[in-house]
Amino acid sequence: MLRIIRKTDDGSPTFHVPCMNESYHSMYGAVQESDFVYIDKLLRPLNHPVIRIFEVGFGTGLNALLSWREAEKKKKHICFHSIEKYPLKKKEWKEFGKVLEEWNGDLSGYIRMHACEWEKDVKMGDFFKLQKINADFAGYETEKKYDAVFFDAFGPEVQPELWTEKIFKKIFRMMEPGGVLSTYSSKGIVRRNMQSAGFSVQRITGPPGKRQMILASKPFP
Numbered sequence: 001m002l003r004i005i006r007k008t009d010d011g012s013p014t015f016h017v018p019c020m021n022e023s024y025h026s027m028y029g030a031v032q033e034s035d036f037v038y039i040d041k042l043l044r045p046l047n048h049p050v051i052r053i054f055e056v057g058f059g060t061g062l063n064a065l066l067s068w069r070e071a072e073k074k075k076k077h078i079c080f081h082s083i084e085k086y087p088l089k090k091k092e093w094k095e096f097g098k099v100l101e102e103w104n105g106d107l108s109g110y111i112r113m114h115a116c117e118w119e120k121d122v123k124m125g126d127f128f129k130l131q132k133i134n135a136d137f138a139g140y141e142t143e144k145k146y147d148a149v150f151f152d153a154f155g156p157e158v159q160p161e162l163w164t165e166k167i168f169k170k171i172f173r174m175m176e177p178g179g180v181l182s183t184y185s186s187k188g189i190v191r192r193n194m195q196s197a198g199f200s201v202q203r204i205t206g207p208p209g210k211r212q213m214i215l216a217s218k219p220f221p
């Protein structure tokens with residue numbers, strides 16, 4: 001899959017995938033979007049003794065990196081599992097890292113995160129453990145339970161098979177009651193499929209450039 005690095009409006013980089021005409025993040029600001037949708041709206045309000053997060057789409061690792069920084073800053077224990085079907089090649093994450101470094105400075109954490117082993121819980125810092133899972137989420141099954149889900153697949157226009165009721169039912173089973181899911185898409189079909197899967201769904205104001213996003217929760221029985 002050809003991926004081209006592009007700078008977004010906040011100066012942070014993203015990848016563009018020409019064959020899908022799709023980017024990994026909002027062109028209004030990659031870090032701005034990740035920080036808004038996943039950190040501010042979902043992670044920051046959580047206060048479990050250990051927060052177990054599952055992410056669909058590890059990609060550049062930006063959401064994982066921001067979660068790690070939040071964990072160390074707020075001294076919150078986070079166990080972060082992220083699934084990825086098309087991992088970046090070493091050359092790609094290194095080139096992406098150079099642009100991220102121009103924008104953000106310290107890259108040591110980013111490199112460790114990409115270089116670490118897959119399919120293993122790896123202690124990245126005092127408060128953050130990461131497991132990267134190289135698999136297709138469509139065929140993935142686990143008995144593990146999570147408190148939060150970052151749903152960050154490609155958009156429902158280009159990847160409708162990942163935004164179905166069946167997929168959201170699988171995520172629902174993977175979550176603890178009271179667990180919360182966040183995603184950047186607010187499409188009607190996404191909201192309806194989540195509701196059919198059992199979620200309580202809220203559309204809230206989105207990050208700059210996006211009118212709305214979705215926060216969904218698994219109700220207590």
Ligand SMILES: C[S@@+](CC[C@H](N)C(=O)[O-])C[C@H]1O[C@@H](n2cnc3c(N)ncnc32)[C@H](O)[C@@H]1O
Binds near residue numbers: 025061062087
């Ligand atoms: C919108 S990008 C977001 C990536 C990431 N969260 C980031 O911040 O860079 C979507 C990601 O989902 C991955 N993906 C697409 N289909 C997948 C699948 N069936 N299973 C697992 N990952 C998938 C893509 O390869 C891509 O890395």
